[in-house]
Amino acid sequence: MNTFMRWAGFVVVLFIAAPLVIVVPMSFSNASSLQFPPPGYWLGYYRAYFTSVDWLIPTWNSILIATATTILTMALVVPATFALVRHKFRGKGFADLMMLMPMAVPHIVMAVGYYSYFGDLGLVHSHLGVILAHTCLSVPIAFLVLSANLKGFDRNLERAAQSLGASPAKTFLHVTLPILRPGLVISSLFAFIQSFDETVVAIFISGRDAETLPRKMFDSIRQEADPVIAVISTLLFFVVLIGIAAPYFASALRSRAPKPSRPAGAH
Amino acid sequence: MTNYLQLSNITKTYGHFTALDDVSLSVDKGEFVTFLGPSGSGKTTTLMIIAGFEKASGGTVEIGGQSISQLAPHERNIGIVFQNYALFPHKTAVENVYFPLQMRGVSRVQGLRQAEDMLSLVGLKGFGHRHPKELSGGQQQRVALARALVFEPSLLLLDEPLGALDKNLREQMQIEIKRIQRSLGVTTIFVTHDQSEAMSMSDRIVVFEKGAIEQAAPPLDIYHRPKTSFVAAFIGESNLIPATITSAAAKTAESPTLGAFDYASTDVLTDGQKVTLLIRPEHIKLSRNPIEDRKNVSMVVETIVNYGDNALVIGRAGDIPMRVRVLGADVVIIREGEECYINWTPDAVFVITR
Numbered sequence: 001m002n003t004f005m006r007w008a009g010f011v012v013v014l015f016i017a018a019p020l021v022i023v024v025p026m027s028f029s030n031a032s033s034l035q036f037p038p039p040g041y042w043l044g045y046y047r048a049y050f051t052s053v054d055w056l057i058p059t060w061n062s063i064l065i066a067t068a069t070t071i072l073t074m075a076l077v078v079p080a081t082f083a084l085v086r087h088k089f090r091g092k093g094f095a096d097l098m099m100l101m102p103m104a105v106p107h108i109v110m111a112v113g114y115y116s117y118f119g120d121l122g123l124v125h126s127h128l129g130v131i132l133a134h135t136c137l138s139v140p141i142a143f144l145v146l147s148a149n150l151k152g153f154d155r156n157l158e159r160a161a162q163s164l165g166a167s168p169a170k171t172f173l174h175v176t177l178p179i180l181r182p183g184l185v186i187s188s189l190f191a192f193i194q195s196f197d198e199t200v201v202a203i204f205i206s207g208r209d210a211e212t213l214p215r216k217m218f219d220s221i222r223q224e225a226d227p228v229i230a231v232i233s234t235l236l237f238f239v240v241l242i243g244i245a246a247p248y249f250a251s252a253l254r255s256r257a258p259k260p261s262r263p264a265g266a267h
Numbered sequence: 268m269t270n271y272l273q274l275s276n277i278t279k280t281y282g283h284f285t286a287l288d289d290v291s292l293s294v295d296k297g298e299f300v301t302f303l304g305p306s307g308s309g310k311t312t313t314l315m316i317i318a319g320f321e322k323a324s325g326g327t328v329e330i331g332g333q334s335i336s337q338l339a340p341h342e343r344n345i346g347i348v349f350q351n352y353a354l355f356p357h358k359t360a361v362e363n364v365y366f367p368l369q370m371r372g373v374s375r376v377q378g379l380r381q382a383e384d385m386l387s388l389v390g391l392k393g394f395g396h397r398h399p400k401e402l403s404g405g406q407q408q409r410v411a412l413a414r415a416l417v418f419e420p421s422l423l424l425l426d427e428p429l430g431a432l433d434k435n436l437r438e439q440m441q442i443e444i445k446r447i448q449r450s451l452g453v454t455t456i457f458v459t460h461d462q463s464e465a466m467s468m469s470d471r472i473v474v475f476e477k478g479a480i481e482q483a484a485p486p487l488d489i490y491h492r493p494k495t496s497f498v499a500a501f502i503g504e505s506n507l508i509p510a511t512i513t514s515a516a517a518k519t520a521e522s523p524t525l526g527a528f529d530y531a532s533t534d535v536l537t538d539g540q541k542v543t544l545l546i547r548p549e550h551i552k553l554s555r556n557p558i559e560d561r562k563n564v565s566m567v568v569e570t571i572v573n574y575g576d577n578a579l580v581i582g583r584a585g586d587i588p589m590r591v592r593v594l595g596a597d598v599v600i601i602r603e604g605e606e607c608y609i610n611w612t613p614d615a616v617f618v619i620t621r
Contacts, residue, residue, distance in 0.1 A: 011309065047373070103376075105419045154351065156349045156351060156353035157353050158357060159318075159320055159340070159347070159349070159353065160347065160349060160353035160354075160355075160414075161366070162319075162320075162339070162340040162341045163318055163340055163341070163343075163345055163346065163347040163415075163424075164346075164366055164367035164370060164414065164415075164418070165341050165367050165370035165371055165418065166341055166366075167339075167341050168339075168341075170341075171341075172369065174366070178357045179355070179356060179357055208423075220440055
């Protein structure tokens with residue numbers, strides 16, 4: 001790699017990381033609104049976040065909605081993925097397309113649709129409404145991740161299990177599920193993050209009762225630019241960072257555990 | 268006990284395509300039978316029907332007199348080794364081998380001990396704690412074999428299990444599989460498209476072609492007395508010469524290009540019957556001049572392929588391509604482009620009627 005490429009890469013990384021460089025210090029700022037660089041530092045806005053019901057209720061709403069969305073998404077996506085990846089049937093192409101549709105359609109279009117349709121059904125301003133809408137948006141993401149995993153799954157493993165005496169149910173439990181676990185975990189994680197992060201639909205239909213964190217942040221920045229937003233952003237960043245880093249630490253710890261020495265001989 | 272495994276009139280169709288056409292076969296207990304054939308010949312489909320992963324369109328499969336056609340794969344008690352081994356990646360070697368015992372309700376302590384014993388039998392003592400990805404191809408193969416044998420299956424099916432191994436390892440595993448199979452006495456069906464593998468391992472070879480059995484016979488019978496031109500051409504190297512029987516009593520035939528032939532076959536033939544004469548390359552001698560008491564044919568040498576200990580001389584006798592296998596020391600008498608004589612005795616000529 002030549003010097004120019006290296007510098008170009010450095011600049012790109014810097015550009016991507018810049019919001020973090022700004023947000024993290026601002027969360028410790030003592031200014032009364034979002035201001036960079038901060039005039040001084042204190043932890044007051046962290047206290048404000050953890051003591052204010054105005055912030056904690058949307059946080060709880062977001063966690064609740066994202067969790068429910070994840071469960072509902074996986075309940076739909078797992079059987080759908082098995083059907084679409086493993087079986088041929090009439091209308092399969094259309095079904096494939098419909099699974100991915102919510103990703104292709106702009107969120108704002110979906111949001112307007114939900115606003116009027118859910119309004120008729122009385123689902124606007126309710127947790128259930130947001131959960132259903134978010135599930136629609138999470139399905140294509142979870143489906144893409146899981147179907148890629150399932151396509152790479154060697155079906156001879158299931159045949160082997162069955163020849164060895166495992167019924168179809170036991171084969172699924174002992175072989176298919178454990179091997180697909182990473183794919184299931186990642187697609188659930190994406191479904192969760194999609195919902196937790198989603199703003200446009202939340203603004204349209206969550207209302208006061210089911211207000212999510214991103215919606216509250218958006219409202220707050222429009223009205224007063226409360227530095228608590230920087231606190232939340234920083235906290236979210238570290239939660240995600242820990243989430244990503246944890247598996248690495250876990251595997252590093254495991255590989256440091258003493259292993260039995262390798263026996264010699266035999267081929 | 269004879270007729271341990273019995274396939275009766277197995278047919279398999281996919282829409283208009285017939286993958287298997289009326290396949291019948293009996294296998295004795297403890298026999299090592301190889302299904303040999305080109306890809307798409309039906310050998311793997313037959314194996315999958317025995318295992319229960321494919322449903323036959325017609326016909327029955329019986330083991331020990333009991334029909335298993337209606338049983339699900341997990342109820343059949345058949346061990347299978349797949350070409351890619353299909354070891355469970357999330358389990359260690361010994362847990363893989365324990366799996367069939369676990370499914371049969373054997374306790375973990377006893378099952379793992381049994382699995383360790385089986386790993387020792389296949390030469391993997393002390394490798395049990397490793398995951399499949401920490402094992403070489405040959406070792407994975409052995410684990411797969413141990414896993415397919417540990418529950419004392421009524422039948423062992425091997426689906427091209429050596430295809431992914433390099434040549435040396437493959438030969439080693441051929442010997443190893445035979446040793447294990449003999450010591451356990453398990454009835455085995457081995458699928459391959461490699462004829463030398465089939466030759467060296469089998470009690471009996473079943474040659475498949477276009478969804479039907481061409482011939483089922485011991486390896487040397489298949490080699491020396493092939494029933495059809497396809498079998499003759501598929502197994503080993505062969506010279507096939509179209510001819511007509513001139514006198515069945517005098518055992519003579521006539522080839523339009525190579526003239527009159529004597530043959531030694533004892534099959535019942537009729538005068539004027541169209542046949543194919545088979546002469547294996549190693550039964551032909553090469554000489555500068557015609558040799559008495561042998562059938563002599565003049566041949567133009569086109570290519571000489573040297574293997575060190577022997578050489579393959581490829582040439583043309585009239586319009587018929589001929590292959591002659593000679594010892595390495597003998598090949599110095601001839602050069603490419605030269606004309607020479609090839610000759611053989613009547614014993615070397617085998618008559619194929621189909």
